[in-house]
Amino acid sequence: MRASGLAVIACSMLLSARAHALDTEITSTTGAQGYTLRSPFGEPVITRRRFMQTLGLNVVDPDANADAMQVSFRMRLRLDADFGITPEELKNGGQPYQYVPGLEQAPVDLMYGYLDVRNLAGKVLSARLGRQYVIDSLGWWSFDGALARVELPAYLAFETYAGYEQRGGLPLSTPRFERDGVWRGDRTGLDASLYPEYLQSGPAPAYGAMIETFGVKHLHLRGAYRRVWNTGTVSTRTAGYLAGATPITISGMRMSSERLGASADLMFEEVGDLRTGAIYDLYSSLFSSYYASLDAFPAQWLTVGVDADRFVPTFDADSIFNWFAHYPMTTLTGRAEASITRRIDVAASGGVRWVETSDDPQTYTAASQGSVSRMADVLGRLSARHRTKSGSEGVSATLERGERGHREGTDIFAERWLQARYRLMARVSLYDWNDALRPDRSATSFGYVLGTGYRPGPLTNILVEWEHSTNHLVGQRYRVMAWLQMAVTK
């Protein structure tokens, strides 16, 4: 917290020397929601009274010469509170089993906060320092550290970065960007015998690199590599752990993840587009994902294509789940998109998704030999929209149907701005689902949302929404939401 504050002050001082030339934008989003969340069994009913506040600061030099060094600073803080959390859930007091490790009533996190410098070394080099996002072939990720980008005069760019992965349990951080499979957070004040599988969070050193092409006609290539370590002392033995026993732990640097990704896009404007990519998990020694999509452009208004996607879950290297038998999920779909007019577009897709198991569940016996069996789902999706300057209307429908049940339904929605100032919106949904493992939790749901809004100025929005859903499992569910967005520029 203190370090981030100092960084902000330092950046402000750095930028203040040229304050006369800088544009400053302060943005704010305030959101309040109230709703109830009923357990699938009816009780308990969790009351959520959520309040969110974000505060952003952008400082840029609007007059910077395109060829000169450009400096900017961007940051966004977030408070995400839930005043429906009970004291027993927050504190490890007299009822330890009501305590939920990692739960906080009003956590504050720095979503991003970085100093960006461009056009260094003859426009070849740019750099970022601070908490920042990385979006590449490996996905979306956040870290605290430094990133440098080198763009050669033509066709190739390189990025390299190093720092610490953003992890839950550390100051001003969320667990959103960690790899899954490990329950991790701040164990301060928690006895070692309680929740030994809840691991103490620690700094996670990381580095990575990326190479990509730019300015090459028809073709874009990108490759990315990233390695993250776990550090600190965490428990190992969690099963059969006896209260009061000395915890068995492991310490030191060990791998969290190491992955290599690549993607390619080959596109001819009048013909079509071939896009493909893969991620190789070096820790698990397997391709955790690969995909290919081929789109054809038979007309200016029409796109048709096929997509293939194969995915195997991989987890943080501290997790045991990497080494549990699990198999790929493969999806094969066809799609078509048509822009009927400037305002109306329709998109439809359909296909099949199959998952694998090491034996056939229907014929399995203890003497089975581990042959691969597949369960398939049929998929479908349809959307149609009419968009104008003052709003949009549309319909969307989803279908997923297979051995494990089905989920299908449709949404109709409309949004309209009156005199560019008053907003009206409505959404109606009808969904039906079936859980093949627990047919008693199958249901049909009807819901609607009504909303209104007001835009007092170009940078200010006020929105209020009322949501009502009903199904026989939970009865009536209501949600009310209010939203205020503001921005001040100078």
Place this chain on the structure above:
Amino acid sequence: MKATTSRWVWILLAFAIGVALPARADNPAPRLPRPPGASGDSGPSRAIFPAQTIPLRFNHASHIAMGQTCLHCHPGAATSQQTSDRLLPRPQICDRCHGSRHVDIGTVQAGPEAKGACIFCHVSYEASQPQVVQRVVMPEPVIRLNHLAHARRNIGCGQCHGAVQELGLATSDQMPRMRGCYRCHDLPAESRGAAPAGCPTCHLTLPGGRLQTHLPSGVLRPPRWLGNAKHDGDFVHRHKRVAGDNSRLCASCHTEDDCTSCHDGRLRPRGIHPNDFLSMHPVAARQNSPRCSSCHQAQSFCKTCHQRAGVTMSGSPYARREQGRFHPPSEVFTSGTRTPRHHAWEAQRNLSACVSCHSERDCASCHASRGGGGLGVNPHPAGFLSRCATAFRRNPRPCLVCHDPSEQVLASCR
């Protein structure tokens, strides 16, 4: 023979480079009436070129045939430096040939010949209201454009506006297309001058350089030919691949806030999660939980709420006793023989869904070795032993969760 082969290799190589790299050839004047890049489209963006009303009869082709040039009627076109300049001919320019008098717009006088009659040009003219005709409405384009800079580089009108000399009335369809702009602006610097293909060259930007996409005239959205990133009806389902491969393209218009509003948001995006998703999300996750991980970290986001609701194994046993099991009965799902409803199949087909409720202790209590505190039910897949040594070397923790360090089975992995 060898020389011939070598020559073909060089020819093929040169062809491949020629296809892959931007062409350097000069752009010839178009022979088609429509501007370069307009092929097959239904007109330029209405957000950039708002709708026009041109209640006139006019024939560019006949004017050109009479020896006129573009600059006779549009004299400002060669010197204009901003789009707010009005480049339409003033009526007085028409007067020079048509004999009419538009000096005082309140008392316009028709010319002596037929070509000077009001109705010759004004389609809305009615004799009963001789001084009232419908106005020409031509809103200012919402773009940066410097005609002078183009003229200085000897770029003719037709290279951006198409072969207007073959047209009757010119409409907004003659306005330049971005794809046509790219024919020059995408060239290397020595060919295209100081105006690169970056968005701010032509488009209005916000402080910081991002594109101003929400304009009074409409919303700017990328065309299909720009990285196949057209924001069509199912773009929300396929945008991850566009962003993963070329996130800098997205960053032309979007900031981090646009990504976080869904992917790290605290507000449910209704286009993704419809009404009552809270009730149906178990079925959605069971069918395809990998999709959940694009926004949710299961062991924090999902598990925390599941524990509060009493859906997890950890947490309040009181709540679980009151509520019953989430899964089918234990003798079917866990402890009995493997029927199609046994949890082994669920874990194999969709392990991510298990992780959204279960912590490692839930699984290790049975799957850990007996020395490791469990029941010794082996969860490893076939072929695991060939990978375990590497895994142990990189991170021994998962091994030690289920196996006692002294176990013989670990020796083969060390």
